[in-house]
Amino acid sequence: MISSKNGPWRTAGRQLIRNRPAMISAAAFLIILLACLAAPLYAHHVAHVDPLASNIAGTTVVDGRTADLLQQSTDGLGLGVTPLGPTWDPGHYLLGADNQGRDVAARLLYGGRNSLYIGLASAFVCCLLAAVLGIVAGYFGGWIDAVLARLFDVVWAFPVYLLAICLSVVLVSGGLHIGPLHLNAGSLLLPILIIAVIYVPYVARPLRGQVMALRERDFIQASIGSGAGDWRIMRREVLPNVLPTLIVFLPMMTALNMLTESALSFLSVGVQSPDASWGTIINDGLGLLYTRPVVTVAPGLLIALTAVALNVLGDGVRDALDPNARLRGGA
């Protein structure tokens, strides 16, 4: 139980700062985040490109010479067209072009914005939903818990990606229209909602267990005895005690959700054109794997780097806030 307003948080903060791997990871994540946020600056003021528009007949300057972005083969039978490779010049297609003649570096930054946005937003939504459902189920118990727990079981029973793909296939093609809620087919809110929903049980179940244990503790019983209402107890007594667990979950779920988003986008059921994400860029690069592997490898590396950074950071946060927690595998 957190009995002091500042003590435990400050202690945890100090412990986190002393955790070098976690700090390096945080720095790496921050750099990636800032770079992605600066995507429009890079595209418009450095590379001078529109990363969302096809530029198939376009040219650029490489070593002082004009070069086609999509280069027609002139050898042998003259079959095939190869996009420009990396020029290592930030002003002229640093990482080369993709098969639409678009700047790969600029698209990586724009794609990163969407990947991170979806990862972070869906993690927030997921944790929020899980907190509400987990606390309600654990606190009230009885039939409410039975219903919610079975609901978690049902969602949990589905293979995560299979469920996500099914939901995406249905929603991404027609959008979501429930009463006053209208989400267009291409809206980024769709993958956010889909990913958030499928992972709710993964966060809600450990929270529910934690709340069930808290429910029997003396301070909760004392609140009940003193006539405090259920919602007040949940808000004022239970929530602060499960908050560290939620905070620990947040970076880890962000990493997990980002990976899920990439997978869905790779399978064309996540982020839809004209938007891009790291997953869609990997998909774009599949047809260039033999000739321009950088189009696939670069977003793959960024996904891996971000996921590792968030996981190490999450471990650091866990160690700082709740050293006894067993969230990995034991949840």
Next chain:
Amino acid sequence: MCPRGVSIPLRRPFAAAVALLTLVLAGCSSGSYPVPGQSAAQSPPPTTFQTQHAGGTLTVLSKSAAGTVDPQISYDNQPWQMLHTVYDGLLAFRKVGGEKSTELVPDLAEAMPKVTDGGRTYTFTLRRGVRFSTGAEVTSADVGASFRRIFRASGPTAGTFYQNIVGADACLARPADCTLPGVTAHGREIVIRLTRSDSEFPMKLAVPHAVILPADTPAKDQGNKPIPGTGPYAIAAYDPNKRLLLKRNPHFKEWSHAAQPQGYPDRIVYQYGTTVESEVTAVENGSADAVWDQPPADRLNELGTRFINQVHVNSLSAFWYLPLNVNIAPFNNLKARQAVNWAIDRSAAIRLFGGTALGRPACTVLPDGFPGHTDFCNYTKPSGTTWKGNDMARAKRLVKESGTAGQKVAVVVADDETSKSMGEYVRSVLQQIGYQASLKVLSANIQFGYIQNTNNNVQISVTQWYQDYPAASDFLNVLLSCSSFHKGSDSSINISGYCDKTLDATIKRAMKLDQADPEAAARLWGQADRQAMSQAPIVPLFAPRQVDFVSQRVGNYQFHKQFSMLVDQLWVK
């Protein structure tokens, strides 16, 4: 024919039509109909069977099977490439590579038909001694039953190819009770009577939908269950998830080298379920013999430089195009449709397809070389008779003038790499000229039906059309006539929903004149093409070329303009 990885190719049928009509009108009873065409890189075919090359197993790799192997139902390029080795019709396209492959020759008929009654009656004599793979001899009863089965099994072209047979209307209305009095037999003489002359009818008899099957074949799609045929091979096994196996038909004896020559491999295996990348690698390594699917874009350069002798590139009578739905916004506005025609850079589309060696810019509905095709291009800058460049400024101006700027437009494409790239490019162009454009990617299995159905309100899509047989009507009449537009149906091949009485009248006159005055007909086809393109219901993109990649051990490659690579004529020994 519906789009797929590769195509049914036939070219330059004008001369063919002229020759054919001349022969038909003259009551010609034997010989063949020559059609000049475009040459493909291949060795001259042997004139006789080369015994030393017989034997072995030919392995063709494909991403997936193409559904039913019922020859009267299947309407896809891949099965057609195989089905002509298993089944025969009364007539056939000469089984040889190159120009002569568009010639019609007698197959199960002893000779070319005797045409009388102003082109409305065709009389054939059934060949003796031809046996199905079951050992049973082909009889005139089988012929009659096979024609009735086209309707009873609701064949996909029953209402288009064979609707002129006397009694076809009743068969189309009540398939189960079809008697088809227009097809009669007296001994070995088969008479087919038409309600009106149809210059394309002999070609329609040479496609797989008109093959002759045993009379007791059930009158419904047999799906994965092979039906006995008369060709040099029989389907021994078919599992659409694994493979299709062709083995020699023990009862086949070559009766016409021109129509149905003996095949070379003892076994032909189509293996399904690999990726195209794996297919290419397997053929490079020699662990398979041919790739069915178009090789992926990132392997083309490698194939075109390191495997020159194993790569064959051939022109196709086909085109990639964008149907614009003329019945809903924004493309119910002529200026909006013209704007897209002005905006699309055909050379960009060709680059996405694999480069200049694999396509030619298209401005017209009729492919180059078809009757009536003339070089004209309404939407090119600078102006000329062939496409030279796009005009974005004009396109933007037209969109503004049309009052459709800012409207939402969704481009519907199939999920294969090339279609997706093409769709992304079109989306980008639409965005640039003033629309709020998005891309809708659908599984290739459903996209073609989806874009045809008016209930789905598809505004613009990316698709292809490959000829069924070499005739102008197979493009203009099929793709843009009122009779090809069926509201609310997945089989409404007039995807634009374009219905113009003036164009229809021109097409009808051209089809009538096809027999009487082919040159006048050709002029009318050209006029119809111009009429169509002035209203811009579609955006022609390019005429594609096909890449076939075969293993080092494969010999005797021949490209047939109707059935593409002749698999049964390949040598693996």
